[in-house]
Amino acid sequence: MRQRSVGEAALVERIEAHAAIGAIEGGGVCRIALTDADREGRDRLVAWMRQLDLDVSIDRIGNIFGVRRGKADLSPVMTGSHIDTVATGGRYDGNYGVMAGLEVVRWLNERGIVTHRPLVVAAFTNEEGVRFQPDMMGSLVHAGGLALQRALDTRGTDGARLGDELARIGYAGEMACGSIVPHAFVELHIEQGPVMEAEGVQIGAVENLQGISWQEFTITGQSNHAGTTPMRLRRDAGYCAAAISVFVRELALRYGGSQVATVGAMDLHPNLINVIPARATVSVDLRNTDEATLQRAERELAAFVEKLADAQSVRIDTRRLVRFEPVVFDERLVRVIERASQARGHATRRMTSGAGHDAQMMARVCPSAMVFVPSALGISHNPREHTAPADLLRGADVLLDVLLALAEEA
Amino acid sequence: MRQRSVGEAALVERIEAHAAIGAIEGGGVCRIALTDADREGRDRLVAWMRQLDLDVSIDRIGNIFGVRRGKADLSPVMTGSHIDTVATGGRYDGNYGVMAGLEVVRWLNERGIVTHRPLVVAAFTNEEGVRFQPDMMGSLVHAGGLALQRALDTRGTDGARLGDELARIGYAGEMACGSIVPHAFVELHIEQGPVMEAEGVQIGAVENLQGISWQEFTITGQSNHAGTTPMRLRRDAGYCAAAISVFVRELALRYGGSQVATVGAMDLHPNLINVIPARATVSVDLRNTDEATLQRAERELAAFVEKLADAQSVRIDTRRLVRFEPVVFDERLVRVIERASQARGHATRRMTSGAGHDAQMMARVCPSAMVFVPSALGISHNPREHTAPADLLRGADVLLDVLLALAEEA
Numbered sequence: 001m002r003q004r005s006v007g008e009a010a011l012v013e014r015i016e017a018h019a020a021i022g023a024i025e026g027g028g029v030c031r032i033a034l035t036d037a038d039r040e041g042r043d044r045l046v047a048w049m050r051q052l053d054l055d056v057s058i059d060r061i062g063n064i065f066g067v068r069r070g071k072a073d074l075s076p077v078m079t080g081s082h083i084d085t086v087a088t089g090g091r092y093d094g095n096y097g098v099m100a101g102l103e104v105v106r107w108l109n110e111r112g113i114v115t116h117r118p119l120v121v122a123a124f125t126n127e128e129g130v131r132f133q134p135d136m137m138g139s140l141v142h143a144g145g146l147a148l149q150r151a152l153d154t155r156g157t158d159g160a161r162l163g164d165e166l167a168r169i170g171y172a173g174e175m176a177c178g179s180i181v182p183h184a185f186v187e188l189h190i191e192q193g194p195v196m197e198a199e200g201v202q203i204g205a206v207e208n209l210q211g212i213s214w215q216e217f218t219i220t221g222q223s224n225h226a227g228t229t230p231m232r233l234r235r236d237a238g239y240c241a242a243a244i245s246v247f248v249r250e251l252a253l254r255y256g257g258s259q260v261a262t263v264g265a266m267d268l269h270p271n272l273i274n275v276i277p278a279r280a281t282v283s284v285d286l287r288n289t290d291e292a293t294l295q296r297a298e299r300e301l302a303a304f305v306e307k308l309a310d311a312q313s314v315r316i317d318t319r320r321l322v323r324f325e326p327v328v329f330d331e332r333l334v335r336v337i338e339r340a341s342q343a344r345g346h347a348t349r350r351m352t353s354g355a356g357h358d359a360q361m362m363a364r365v366c367p368s369a370m371v372f373v374p375s376a377l378g379i380s381h382n383p384r385e386h387t388a389p390a391d392l393l394r395g396a397d398v399l400l401d402v403l404l405a406l407a408e409e410a
Numbered sequence: 411m412r413q414r415s416v417g418e419a420a421l422v423e424r425i426e427a428h429a430a431i432g433a434i435e436g437g438g439v440c441r442i443a444l445t446d447a448d449r450e451g452r453d454r455l456v457a458w459m460r461q462l463d464l465d466v467s468i469d470r471i472g473n474i475f476g477v478r479r480g481k482a483d484l485s486p487v488m489t490g491s492h493i494d495t496v497a498t499g500g501r502y503d504g505n506y507g508v509m510a511g512l513e514v515v516r517w518l519n520e521r522g523i524v525t526h527r528p529l530v531v532a533a534f535t536n537e538e539g540v541r542f543q544p545d546m547m548g549s550l551v552h553a554g555g556l557a558l559q560r561a562l563d564t565r566g567t568d569g570a571r572l573g574d575e576l577a578r579i580g581y582a583g584e585m586a587c588g589s590i591v592p593h594a595f596v597e598l599h600i601e602q603g604p605v606m607e608a609e610g611v612q613i614g615a616v617e618n619l620q621g622i623s624w625q626e627f628t629i630t631g632q633s634n635h636a637g638t639t640p641m642r643l644r645r646d647a648g649y650c651a652a653a654i655s656v657f658v659r660e661l662a663l664r665y666g667g668s669q670v671a672t673v674g675a676m677d678l679h680p681n682l683i684n685v686i687p688a689r690a691t692v693s694v695d696l697r698n699t700d701e702a703t704l705q706r707a708e709r710e711l712a713a714f715v716e717k718l719a720d721a722q723s724v725r726i727d728t729r730r731l732v733r734f735e736p737v738v739f740d741e742r743l744v745r746v747i748e749r750a751s752q753a754r755g756h757a758t759r760r761m762t763s764g765a766g767h768d769a770q771m772m773a774r775v776c777p778s779a780m781v782f783v784p785s786a787l788g789i790s791h792n793p794r795e796h797t798a799p800a801d802l803l804r805g806a807d808v809l810l811d812v813l814l815a816l817a818e819e820a
Contacts, residue, residue: 191638193635193639194638195638198643210637214684223789223792224603224604224787224788224789225602225765225788225791226670226674226764227622227670227697227766228601228605228764228788228790229670229788231659231662231663231671233604233605233608236659238673238676239673241652242651242654242676243652243656245649245652245653246652246653246656249646249649259641260637260639260640260641261641262636262646262684262686263649263652264648264681264683264685265678265682266648266651266681267681271675271676271677272674273624273674273693273731274674275791276672277674285637285683353637354635354636354638355637355638378634378635378638378639379633379634380638382633
């Protein structure tokens with residue numbers, strides 16, 4: 001069993017070859033969904049699928065499925081992820097899971113193994129949501145969470161209509177969305193966080209995914225001279241923005257567990273050293289694996305903001321930007337992943353995904369789970385995104401074992 | 411005595427006429443020091459001084475003095491301020507004090523009054539320090555606090571040499587700097603803060619001027635994913651910037667008295683909602699009338715920043731930008747102002763100036779003090795800067811009384 005491996009060289013070579021499409025300075029990739037680079041990436045993927053004798057189907061939102069027939073005409077076991085990237089992305093986010101899926105197929109082909117259930121390697125359209133919102137769009141449409149027509153009518157940041165762009169690059173497929181309902185879905189992905197590296201974990205069996213709450217607060221106070229305005233007469237929008245930042249951090253530390261809170265963006269106006277800010281915008285990103293706790297955090301923040309506005313005589317407008325409920329992955333599947341990894345002797349840990357993934361959408365229609373491998377320094381969405389070849393291989397081999405096990409299920 | 415008044419119409423007319431030079435959208439003025447607009451403003455001022463029979467002297471840093479002879483050959487009583495503005499300035503900051511000085515002279519001329527001591531109306535070069543640093547330059551050179559040659563060699567934000575620009579606009583005068591040592595200096599100015607309006611005060615007798623400490627902190631942490639990075643593994647530069655902002659506000663409230671603290675400018679990088687900021691810069695403006703207390707505030711802040719850097723595993727670099735010690739004005743002069751105002755029945759209060767003024771430099775060479783009038787909403791350095799004509803008149807009439815009283819002193 002220990003020799004069963006897709007092979008490091010082949011895996012790394014395929015990842016590198018695909019990362020060359022849309023390659024940017026510093027070893028990164030820019031392959032934003034439905035651009036020419038995305039088309040080129042898709043063309044290469046489809047060509048590889050065909051070389052591997054997979055039946056390629058494209059659905060009407062452009063999701064690509066490479067199907068490997070099984071002995072029985074049962075619902076297939078699906079793996080995959082996405083091949084689009086952010087503007088200054090790395091080589092692994094998304095692409096790794098798709099390329100590893102192909103390597104599993106290659107391994108099976110070379111051995112002439114036919115599994116009981118069919119296997120499918122999927123690449124979902126527009127997971128990153130850079131040009132067209134929302135993100136995870138292809139898997140969301142597949143899972144029935146977003147109407148196809150609404151998705152096709154989405155306007156991009158450049159004004160383009162998604163449906164038109166999909167047709168332009170030749171990926172407005174014929175298959176009805178959601179046609180393939182898998183027996184199980186397993187997504188292999190880099191962690192995009194620092195936990196595994198910091199704790200020496202080699203394989204993460206992802207058991208849940210954090211709910212996400214994004215809000216933006218716009219604070220309107222009064223601009224005044226920093227020297228001549230006594231503290232008691234101030235309506236300092238900048239202070240209020242800072243107070244919100246400090247509050248959410250303290251909230252996350254107080255809650256503990258999976259709760260995280262981030263103020264990533266803050267803008268003061270006029271942003272001058274000796275002028276009390278008249279206006280400030282501040283973003284708050286709250287995440288928790290437990291919906292009730294996430295709601296409690298949101299309520300606490302809302303109460304704090306209301307009190308703050310009152311106390312500081314400012315107006316604070318709240319805009320909800322994004323809200324996803326937490327996702328709990330399939331316990332049985334998580335256990336299959338965990339055992340497969342342990343059987344190979346890897347340092348294994350149950351993980352929570354802090355980022356969104358296609359698997360969270362697939363979880364709406366079939367038992368789903370994820371396999372994580374470490375990300376160096378937790379750096380992601382960045383050309384410096386890196387996972388060591390040995391880690392890439394461990395993940396792909398665990399995926400191989402898991403897919404084989406699931407594909408033999410009755 | 412109550413009828414003794416320079417007259418509202420004449421005063422407002424002169425202010426309006428001068429504000430037309432360099433006028434900008436919204437009723438403001440752009441007359442940055444040593445530009446063509448500044449030259450035009452100076453030319454108008456000098457012409458008006460000559461119309462009023464003043465002897466005009468220009469010193470080597472370009473300060474303009476209009477001298478009205480007295481009966482005795484004694485040191486003169488000086489008033490004045492500056493006529494340069496910030497890029498989007500108002501009509502009153504600086505200009506008001508100079509124009510009111512001219513109106514006092516006009517009033518004396520019309521009545522044929524010759525005072526015991528000479529009177530001087532001064533306009534100091536480059537008070538705002540927009541193009542050439544430091545600010546309050548002309549009065550600083552006059553007071554011997556900055557060597558003439560160093561001032562002339564100053565390079566502007568546009569690379570121009572101050573001495574060259576001064577010659578270009580025709581105001582590199584012949585008089586040695588500091589030649590005129592006044593018996594007393596009284597500067598009439600708008601408050602540029604909201605206190606007088608908020609408290610219904612009509613005339614402020616300015617007894618001191620806050621010391622100023624400007625620092626900029628650059629925080630270097632680690633950029634990471636907002637969802638996947640546990641709170642304990644973060645090196646969040648944005649949180650540290652916010653913590654500094656909240657700390658200095660709490661410090662100012664705790665100290666009370668004249669202590670103010672402002673974070674006017676803050677920048678996060680990359681400033682994205684779901685990315686922990688890798689870097690942040692934050693400015694801190696601390697002011698107090700007491701030097702020892704200001705130093706204590708600086709020490710407390712430095713200790714907080716050091717502890718914060720340690721606790722959050724970030725690097726924090728401190729840059730000192732500006733540092734002025736507090737100034738205490740002449741007590742006897744302040745009392746003269748206070749009494750003159752009270753004698754006219756005005757709601758009078760002793761004030762602290764939170765902003766820097768030419769009077770703080772003059773205080774190094776002669777008894778000095780200031781008269782404040784209210785600024786609507788405290789708005790200044792802004793085209794919307796406004797002081798009601800009745801307030802402008804009250805200030806000018808108090809100046810008239812104070813100058814007359816001081817000019818009769820033996």
